[in-house]
Amino acid sequence: MSRAGVAGRTPVIVSIVVSLMLMIVPLPDWAEPFRPDWVALVLIYWAMMMPRTWSVGIAWLVGIILDVAQGTILGQHALALCFIVFVTVRLHLLIRVFPMQQLTATVFAILALYQFILFWINGAAGVDVDAVSYWGPVITGTLFWPVVATLLRGVRLRVQHGL
């Protein structure tokens, strides 16, 4: 853990907090179903690049906070985030050498899995669901992935090499 000590964690925590804030920024009604899953994107990135420091534990904690912030069933986002981060960590050696297009396709699959878990829990709890709010975040999330990955890459290089 060369430079990724206590000081190296701060930028990562900041990125997670910013993603949480993006999840609660009010959007116009029509845009609401298309809000990308910022938290999922950021957690996927850190789980892929630094799986020893940022994996399922932090994902679960962030998920619980997200549940409270959005007023969903307590544990819903925690479970979904925890699971996709687990999948990402298991695959991290494979996917982090992917070229961006292939990586984006993988992220699409992971986001679809994430929404599936959320919807499954909603369904079990008797919350009404429809197709737009299923695919909306998956599609916008995938579109925003290259941007998020590029931004976080800058943060990561700074953390790891002190650039």
Next chain:
Amino acid sequence: MVASRTDNSNPARIPALGSRVLVLLFVSIVLMVLDHQQDHLGAVRRTIGTVVYPLQIVVDAPFRLWEWVRTGTTERNEMQLELGRLKAERLLTNARLQRLSALEAENARLRDLLEARAQVRDEVRVAEIIAVDANPYRHTIVIDAGQSENAYDGQALIDADGVIGQIIQTGLTTSQAMLISDPSHSLPVEVNRTGLRTIANGTGEFGRLDLPFITNNADIRPGDLLVTSGLGGAFPAGYPVAVVDTVNRIPQEPFADVTAIPAASLNQVREVMLIWSASELADE
């Protein structure tokens, strides 16, 4: 695997990942079951809510700043127009208020005659909305009044035009409230014109409520005002809720298909009013 703790260099597996995931998934499921079935986790939510509150403040800050700048730089003539409009509105409201006080006095006299229990005024306080739930299938808002302002679970919220919703969770300085348009919200109402009692359900759309239990032969028509009936105890009686929009009588069905438009503009308000109903005040 043990020697190196760097994130990048060691291609080995992360130790104990599987068991950690299993434990966390299990904890999540236990939490969800507890939360969904028994609602025992109010304290947990409140505690985590204190972490979320600063985030909401920060997120809300630019919007407040924008609002502040906008009102600060409004053109002078625009302000004067607004002032004129407000003055006219105040005059009208005052005129109505005068009639109201006369009516109130008359009402009290009549109630005296009937020896009915006198109606007591409700107490009202203004709170601001600081966040709106992101999920379109759960219409909830967060307001900046909590236990420190004596808000309580189930407390009714109104705006200038009518009922907005009720508090479902009080934090220390903030509370979460469910709007009447939330699909899982039901509200006992009565038709102001006839006194017909029924239930208004949320639909998940801000501009529509369903009235599923109105019989085909009931006296109800578009334009009828629905007010809270005060039954069920959560809402004080007599506040406007919605205006009946469509009445579709289906001959072979027992109930007519009736929809109503909420009186309050649910997705446009910034300020809400908390009502302490008279009975609730008497309990304290």
